[in-house]
Amino acid sequence: MSAVASSAVEIPPAWTLPYRGKVAMASLIIAESAIFTIFVVAYLFYLGKSLTGPTPREVLETPIFFTICLLSSSITVHFASKSLERNNRATFLALWSLTIILGGLFLFGTGIEWHRLIYEHGLKISTNLFGTTYYSLVGLHAFHVSAGLIMLTIVLIFGLAGQVHEDQFRRVGVLALYWHFVDAVWVVVFTVVYIVGR
Amino acid sequence: MSSDAITIPALQIQEKPWVDLLHEWVTTVDHKRLGILYIVYALVFLVFGGIEALIIRVQLMHSHNNFVSPQVFNRMFTMHGTTMIFFVVMPVLFGFANYLVPLMIGARDMAFPRLNAFSFWLSAFGGLLLYFSFLGGSGLYGAGSAPDVGWWAYAPLTARAFSPGHSSDYWTLALLVSGFGSIGTSINIIATILCLRCPGMKLNRMPLLAWLNLVMAGMVLIAITPLSAAQIMLLIDRYLGGHFFDAQAGGSAVLWMHFFWIFGHPEVYILVIPAFAFLSEIVPVFSRKPIFGYPVMVAATICIAFVSLSVWAHHMFTVGMNSYANSFFAITTMAVGIPTGIKIFNWIGTMWGGRILFKVPMLFCLGFLFQFLIAGLTGIMQAAAPFDWQLSLSYFVVAHFHYVIVGGILFALFGAFYYWCPKMTGRMLSERLGRWHFWLFVIGFHMTFDVMHIPGLLGMPRRIYTYEPGRGWDTLNLIVSIGAFIQAIAILVFVWNLISSYFKGAKAGNDPWDAWTLEWSTSSPPPPYNFATIPVVASRRPLWDLKHPEDPDSLYE
Ligand code: HEM
Numbered sequence A: 001m002s003a004v005a006s007s008a009v010e011i012p013p014a015w016t017l018p019y020r021g022k023v024a025m026a027s028l029i030i031a032e033s034a035i036f037t038i039f040v041v042a043y044l045f046y047l048g049k050s051l052t053g054p055t056p057r058e059v060l061e062t063p064i065f066f067t068i069c070l071l072s073s074s075i076t077v078h079f080a081s082k083s084l085e086r087n088n089r090a091t092f093l094a095l096w097s098l099t100i101i102l103g104g105l106f107l108f109g110t111g112i113e114w115h116r117l118i119y120e121h122g123l124k125i126s127t128n129l130f131g132t133t134y135y136s137l138v139g140l141h142a143f144h145v146s147a148g149l150i151m152l153t154i155v156l157i158f159g160l161a162g163q164v165h166e167d168q169f170r171r172v173g174v175l176a177l178y179w180h181f182v183d184a185v186w187v188v189v190f191t192v193v194y195i196v197g198r
Numbered sequence B: 001m002s003s004d005a006i007t008i009p010a011l012q013i014q015e016k017p018w019v020d021l022l023h024e025w026v027t028t029v030d031h032k033r034l035g036i037l038y039i040v041y042a043l044v045f046l047v048f049g050g051i052e053a054l055i056i057r058v059q060l061m062h063s064h065n066n067f068v069s070p071q072v073f074n075r076m077f078t079m080h081g082t083t084m085i086f087f088v089v090m091p092v093l094f095g096f097a098n099y100l101v102p103l104m105i106g107a108r109d110m111a112f113p114r115l116n117a118f119s120f121w122l123s124a125f126g127g128l129l130l131y132f133s134f135l136g137g138s139g140l141y142g143a144g145s146a147p148d149v150g151w152w153a154y155a156p157l158t159a160r161a162f163s164p165g166h167s168s169d170y171w172t173l174a175l176l177v178s179g180f181g182s183i184g185t186s187i188n189i190i191a192t193i194l195c196l197r198c199p200g201m202k203l204n205r206m207p208l209l210a211w212l213n214l215v216m217a218g219m220v221l222i223a224i225t226p227l228s229a230a231q232i233m234l235l236i237d238r239y240l241g242g243h244f245f246d247a248q249a250g251g252s253a254v255l256w257m258h259f260f261w262i263f264g265h266p267e268v269y270i271l272v273i274p275a276f277a278f279l280s281e282i283v284p285v286f287s288r289k290p291i292f293g294y295p296v297m298v299a300a301t302i303c304i305a306f307v308s309l310s311v312w313a314h315h316m317f318t319v320g321m322n323s324y325a326n327s328f329f330a331i332t333t334m335a336v337g338i339p340t341g342i343k344i345f346n347w348i349g350t351m352w353g354g355r356i357l358f359k360v361p362m363l364f365c366l367g368f369l370f371q372f373l374i375a376g377l378t379g380i381m382q383a384a385a386p387f388d389w390q391l392s393l394s395y396f397v398v399a400h401f402h403y404v405i406v407g408g409i410l411f412a413l414f415g416a417f418y419y420w421c422p423k424m425t426g427r428m429l430s431e432r433l434g435r436w437h438f439w440l441f442v443i444g445f446h447m448t449f450d451v452m453h454i455p456g457l458l459g460m461p462r463r464i465y466t467y468e469p470g471r472g473w474d475t476l477n478l479i480v481s482i483g484a485f486i487q488a489i490a491i492l493v494f495v496w497n498l499i500s501s502y503f504k505g506a507k508a509g510n511d512p513w514d515a516w517t518l519e520w521s522t523s524s525p526p527p528p529y530n531f532a533t534i535p536v537v538a539s540r541r542p543l544w545d546l547k548h549p550e551d552p553d554s555l556y557e
């Protein structure tokens, strides 16, 4: 018995609603975007307001190679989830691992850059406003990359254990969505820090 | 027609050992239980916040009073504001949303039950952190101290130099953690509403309560997060030696103000939109008419949500912005009044020509309408930047926002308690005690907050510890304080009503108000699975259709 069905109820022919995972991830992305916006605003607002050096122009180098790594990982993760949908598990695992490697490379690049800034230029988070805003913004992004990498790796482990099947493609797609977001944020951070900010 | 046939009555109660009961409640992922946990948790904090308010009012009762020390006074107003906003009104609204939204849209639970529990416990932990500061605020060095930087925690008060010890850290972490809880719950509300509606429940058939909570949750996503971001920055400043808000190193205290109010103003609409939601369900039922102007109501809410994102600097007229910024924020602030006015018009339109039943839930809604209108008008007064230079940071502002939060939001909440408690506990709240509660509260409220406008206009600044005699403030402040105690008594009546009716209130039955939305088709309290079979709906008032098969709404919509 349908509970509240009454005389006039026509059961709608196809009652499909959006997938909750996707809606939730989209909501999370909106929330995260607001957080990043505030950090970006702070970065832009404090450009050129540091009372002491070093300045961005003096010390920053554009990380082109690592940026290419991160951006191409968006492509690999996309095709990875597509191949899972087509039940092509080997391709899925290969592309998925490649995504993790590319993401890891990017993080490694951030590490090198920070090492250089700290040990060669003496720029720390407490040095000046540039240091504070730079490490916070780039660090917040790197934190999201790390979180993404951990989740990607968990899926990889399950995949290698043979536990990821094509009927889970929607869940994997949710993670891929998050990864796209992390990449998109980098485009903004890159523009702000390395192009506008110098 | 009785709706008993609709669900299997809940399997009631074999006695269980209390440890098992406790374990069940602590590990629960059921949206109804989590809803009740949110509500009970908020009521506990309401008592804390209320005691702090009374301490403030005793201190200000007459000039040159020494009831508490200035340091304690600062802690009291800081803790009072923080508690009431973040640990009373937010959780109680989330509690009602949690409890009602799945029932109203014909779902068996929220979209992510475990995330739901996680979010609740995050918020609960945030509240404990805040209050732990009384003990741990000075670290391990001795007597504790709670935060005393005001609920906006303006820089540089929060800098290490001015706020040694850990009290500001507890404040920051408490809000950060409970903010994450709010974001989790909001994601859950959005996913539930968009993905779990029962067949036939199109968006334009959804109860307004669900609609308004959807908008509220969307606002949480974009408005609470700036606060979280600012809190992270503050932590970076305090722990890693950053300079975001450190004027010595070129940082800006005004930036914190912007970040805080980018959160702060939308926050007040996050609080009031669920109150609108309660009204939109209660007023039609007690006017025996469907809501007037449903689509306009939805549109006005969305409009309010957008406009309220661009008004934040009306809290900063006295900071010294240029005249373009002042005009912009004055105009946008006044513009918010338009969609808000539309809503008031719609509720009155709903009552117009209706057969109004003056039961306690409806009394509180009428109180809301009257008081919210006045509060909106004092809001418009402050929106005029030049006039606000006079009013800002005075007791007029305090009177304005308490008029909205107490006279509006709290009244709507009390209405919601009287309306939905029968569903939650299966027992009616006493109508007689309810009337006592209502009238005592109305009297106390107006004594306190009507009168409070006057010392504000006379120039009494907010947050002062004490004042000189002979300025004409003494009598007014005494009246304000007496009103506060009358409100406290009214709250005690309310709590007594909750407790006594829980044990010996009249049985509510499924549908005590002859209402029209799906939650009333379940038993009271509803079974854990809510609906034995998922309902199918064909109009905005599914129970009306069921009760009046000869004249269902679905023919007209
Ligand atoms: C909808 C419910 C509302 C709530 C919950 C609310 C709440 C508040 C709060 C909490 C404050 C003071 C914050 C503080 O200084 O600590 C405030 C101030 C203010 N409100 Fe409202 N308000 C509401 C509606 C309005 C409306 C409709 C307007 C104007 C149309 C308005 C205009 C203002 C202005 C201009 C101030 C700043 C006054 C000053 O600090 O000088 N408010 N409100």
Ligand SMILES: [Cu+2]
Pocket (backbone or CB within 6 Å): B264, B265, B268, B311, B312, B314, B315
């Ligand atoms: Cu405001």
